[in-house]
Amino acid sequence: MSLALSTILYEWRRYFGAVIALAVAGLLVLAMTGMFMGMARSFTATIEHSPAQIMILPPQADGIMGDTGQARRIIPQIYQHPDVVEVQPMVMNWAFWSNFPKDGQPSKGDGVRVVVVDPVKGAVTLPLDFSDDTVEALKEPFAVVIDRTSLGKLGVKVGDKAKMNGMTVTVAGVVDGYPNMFNTQVFTSYQTAKLIYVYNEGPKVGPLLVKLRDPTRAKQVAAELNVIGGGTFKAWTREQLSKSSQIGMLKEGGIAVILGFMAFVGVFIGIVITWQTLQGAIMANIKEFASLRALGVSMGSLRMIIMELSIWVGVAGLLLTGGLVAGVAALAKMGGVPMDFPLFVDIPVAIGLMIIAILSGMFSLGVLKKSQPADLLR
Structure with a gap:
């Protein structure tokens, strides 16, 4: 076991504040993102649970929320593909x-x-x-x-x-x-x-659901349908449309501003508090670092110990973030609030938290200058 890891485990109380700061920063960003992603997921749930392998939308639509309707007359074009079994409007x-x-x-x-x-x-x-x-x-x-x-x-x-x-x-x-x-x-x-006046067979339809003979050829058939359409419609696989709809919702002006602000606040809180807490913990162990210098350990090796400490703080912060987010998601589910945490959001947040931890460690390296062996004689 390395010195840095044993230090974290033995004196965890000193470093727990830094771990909490990272976890709160991650929770702040993921909770807000998860709520908006859950809203988008609630709109796409019907599509994700559909037996259709391909969805047809207008060419300018970048997701289910951007569908403005399309002409019913394109349905015979879709049947031109030999793999198409059924086409129905959603x-x-x-x-x-x-x-x-x-x-x-x-x-x-x-x-x-x-x-x-x-x-x-x-x-x-x-x-x-x-x-x-x-x-x-x-x-x-x-x-x-x-x-x-x-x-x-x-x-x-x-x-x-x-x-x-x-x-x-x-x-x-x-x-x-x-x-x-x-x-x-x-x-x-x-x-x-029809009885409650919410359906009529007009000339315009919403997304078209397409069922295939061989579901494993969905991507290939979607590309071939786009060629057949000649730009009059765009064919999506179910997975592509779901992901694009979620990303499209994140790009909405108001949502993007809110998430950007939350991310900035989270990063600021994470760096400042983690840095100050980590620096305080190192200062509390400054005599131990001075002892290592007296034993001939180089300053470079001590810096590597500090950086490893910060990495372990980051790992602990990620684990605590996961636990907190799971708790929030469980409470949201009990309250009927949809939340979703796709990997294309989770992975950047996890990388961001590790970067915050590493930067906090770098900012704390200056404390080592106070680890003078002569101070042990005082």
Whole structure:
């Protein structure tokens, strides 16, 4: 075991402040990013759980949130590819929801996003995680299904009646994995969607869901469909669209400013507090460093010990950050707040925390100048 690691383990209380500072900096950035990523993930959950391997969007769209609709007449073009089995539009619309309050229950009204599915197993519009009971429930006229975490927000429970666009509907079941802290998603069948006036077969459609004979050829078929389209649409694989939608949400002006500010504050707090704490801990051990110099250990070797100390502080900070983020995510899940931590966010944050720890160690090297062997005689 190295001297630096044994020092960290034996005198962990002196270095714990630096570890806490790093963990708080990481938590600040990851919690904010995770919340916004969770919001984006809640919009793409229906796509990620779809049996479709390819999604068709307008050529200018860079994600599901940027879809402004496209002409229905492009559907026959997509069928020109021999690997395409089924093409259906993903129908999403808006409706006003209101509950029927019972004794002592508050009246709740809200705008909801209606997602229309075909309640037939294997249908390209039906999410893969819908159970047989859920599919059967959706076949009933005026039946709707919502995420379990949205029951309290909408003021209903399974079996209750509610109103959508003035029409009475029944909450026939619940699903898991589709939480949304802003726009609650309500699933209906095509039949029910027509009855509550949220679906019509107009000339424009939303994203197109494409099912393939061989799902393993999704990337190749998407590229070939883009050639067939000649710029009239853009084909995405399910994974590409999900990732692009999440990144696109991060690029939104207000969100980018907020996350940038949080990152700046986190880095500032991390560097200053970690540096000061690490420097104080080294000062407390200055006699030990002076003893090492008296034994002939070079200044370069002592600097390497300091740098290794800072690296171990960074590693401990990463572990504590992981634990804190897991705790926050668990609390958020209990409260129905969607959070997501994709690797393209986690990895840069982890690298950033290690850089903060290393920089703090570099800033603390000046303390070694006070480790004079002569001071041991005082």
